[in-house]
Structure formats: C-alpha cells, structure tokens
Amino acid sequence: MRRVVVLALLALALPIAASADIILTNTNGSILISGCCGLGSVVNSTGSHLHSWGAITAPPGHALGSVSFSTGALTSGSLWTGGTFSSAGSTFDVLGVGKWTQKLPGAPKGPVALFTGSFTGPITWTVVSHVGQNWTFQLSGAITGLYYDGRTVSGTTTQTLYSSTGQFTQGVGHIRVGTTNLTVPEPGTLGLLGTGLVGIAGMFRRKLIGA
Secondary structure, eight states: HHHHHHHHHHHHHHHHHOOOEEEEEEEEEEHHHHTTTTTTTTEEEOEEEEEEEEEEEETTTTTTTEEEEEEEEEEEEEETTEEEOOTOOOOOEEOOSSGGGGSSSTTOSSEEEEEEEEEEOOOOOOOOEEEEEEEEEEEEEEEEEETSSEEEEEEEEEEEEEEEEHHTTTTTEEEEEEEEEEEEEHHHHHHHHHHHHHHHOOOHHHHHHHH
C-alpha cells in the first residue's frame, strides 16, 4: 500500500516540477533617464529590437519584435558609480511581430504579447567600464509576468548599455545587447509520464488486492 501512495504522489509532483527555459535577446534601442543621475532617477527604454526567441533568430536587418522596460526610482548609489533601483512601477514587456509567431503553440494571431510583466525585487545598476568619455553599464534583475498563453512565468534579465559622458549627462544612453531567461512551466510534457505512473500504481494495487 505504501508503494502505491508513493507512486501516486510522484505522479502528481512531476507535472508541476517540469519546466523549460526560453532565452531571448534584444539589441539596439535607447534609454532615457529622468532625473539623471542621482537618487530618484528612472530608466526607460525605447526601440530595442527582439533579436532572438529561443532557437528562432531574426534575419540580418530585421527584428522578431520589440523589448521594452522601465525601472522604479534609484534608491541607492548613483548612475555614475553604481546603485540600485526600486521595482515599484517597473515594467518589462516583449512583443512578437511577424509570421514566425504563428508557429508558437496556442499563440493568438497578429502581434503577440510574448511576455508582459515587471521587475521583482531590487534592480542592480553596475558600471562595467569607463574609458575616456565612453561608459558601459549593466542593468539586471529578476522579472515576473504573464506568458503569451496566460501562464505566470519568472526569470532574469541583463541589459548591457553604453553612452558618452556628454549624452549621459543629458540622460541619454543606448542598448548594446540584452539577454533574458524565462523559466516556463511545462505541465503537459510530464503530465503523460504522471498518468503512466498512476497506471502503474493501479497495477500494483490490483496485484496486492489479488494477493
């Protein structure tokens, strides 16, 4: 009897635990910084191209859609030296455009809101390098939101940014590349395995009863 219970619990747990990672990248675009560059500053991105989504990569000179994000206010440090943004009021959205989205299982027609969410917890701003007038920064943090099929997913993103001293003083920067990793639950994949284990449990139970 104990063996039957263990198998049944395992069958139920496996579908919940199954997940897969979707890695997406974005390139180009700009950032606009209000209140640059001390406490209270807020970063907003514009025009960043969705370059890849999983195994799908945009052809040269094209984009699969767009990636946009915004932070809450800078709560510690400085954008010149590194600091931390609040996630309050933040956003992180990925839009898919084009025929490629029709190949996504269960995706609606037309432009697809692939991910609609926000940052969770603190957002880290790091100064990567400063050579002469040239600056390179990284913005990174955890995100959560709705996947295009309605499931809630979470992940992390790292955006590499650059600017010159003159532009940055005016609150202007540029996106070099961003990498985002979304962990997407896959209840259907191991659900079949779970069903099979329930069947095996039933067989053991029948044998025990027959004995």
